[in-house]
Amino acid sequence: MVLNKKGQGLSLNVIIIAALALIVLVVLAVIFTGSSADFDDKTENIAGDAKLKLTTLALTYSDCQPSGSAETKFMNAYSSADTPEDQDDEVSNFKTEIDRCKDFGSDKLNCEGNSGCIWG
Secondary structure: OOOOOOOOOOHHHHHHHHHHHHHHHHHHHHHHHHHHHHHHHHHHHOOOOHHHHHHHHHHOOOOOEOOHHHHHHHHHHHHHHHHHHHHHHHHHHHHHHHHHOOOOOOOOHHHHHHOOEOOO
């Protein structure tokens, strides 16, 4: 009796490609999980309302933007403002700083050569 050996099976190439794809997916999952944990750690240390306002203002940044120390100064001033009017004044002052940095345009050397602005 002759056995028919035409059974279906996976070739070695398919198995290798599947293993590589699985490794890539695991690496991507680790990268994104680590990045989200770093993001959570960074945002926990910052005051809520001031950080929210800064994030809103940061959407208007150009390549030349206020430095981290200018942002910290804004958040401290915004958090310590006694009235909503004082908060509005701090927002206005920081918008002026954003506009000052924007005026340097797309010249990286000119941007970084002026205090208070960084190339981002």
